[in-house]
Amino acid sequence: MENISAIKEMYYAVSQGDFPTFLNGMDAAIEWNEAENFPYADRNPYIGPDAVAGGVFARIGADWEYWILSDLEYHETNDSMVIVTGRYNAKNKITGKIINSQFTHIWSLKNGKATKFQQYADTKQVSEAMK
Numbered sequence: 049m050e051n052i053s054a055i056k057e058m059y060y061a062v063s064q065g066d067f068p069t070f071l072n073g074m075d076a077a078i079e080w081n082e083a084e085n086f087p088y089a090d091r092n093p094y095i096g097p098d099a100v101a102g103g104v105f106a107r108i109g110a111d112w113e114y115w116i117l118s119d120l121e122y123h124e125t126n127d128s129m130v131i132v133t134g135r136y137n138a139k140n141k142i143t144g145k146i147i148n149s150q151f152t153h154i155w156s157l158k159n160g161k162a163t164k165f166q167q168y169a170d171t172k173q174v175s176e177a178m179k
Contacts, residue, residue: 051157052122055130058162059120067105071097075161080104085171087111087178100165111178113139117151130155136169138177145177 054073061069074097082089082104091103108115120134132153139146149170156164 049124050160051128051130051155052124054157054160055132055155055162056122059117059132063117067101071101073162074100075158075163078162078165080165081167083167083169083171085175086167086169087171087175111141113141128157130157136174138174140177143177143179147173147177149173 058070058073061067061073076096078094078096078100080094080100081092082094088104088107091099094100094103115136115138118135118137120132123131123133125131132155134151136147136149136151138149147170151167151169154164154166154168155162
């Protein structure tokens with residue numbers, strides 16, 4: 049349950065706009081992968097919290113009026129992995145299109161820090177909203 053608590057704290061931090069706490073939940077050498085064909089997968093893998101902040105979250109902030117995660121469910125698979133399912137709710141700044149897209153996030157943890165992240169998402173819906 050410690051790993052689920054660590055991941056829940058990270059998601060809560062994001063929901064509050066507290067990115068320092070979110071990034072602090074990551075190992076210094078985290079390997080972060082966006083889903084294949086997702087708009088921000090072009091720089092996979094992102095290595096380290098700074099790469100994630102600049103390569104993923106700064107771009108989301110630039111492209112989307114809001115980006116909210118909802119319907120979150122947390123599942124611990126073993127001693128070092130947590131799966132989070134939910135939905136992305138967002139509005140694109142340029143097109144005005146709104147998405148309600150399902151996702152799965154797979155986290156690996158060591159010593160209470162996230163060491164790996166893999167996203168699976170409805171890439172078509174997100175990409176179409178950006179056109």
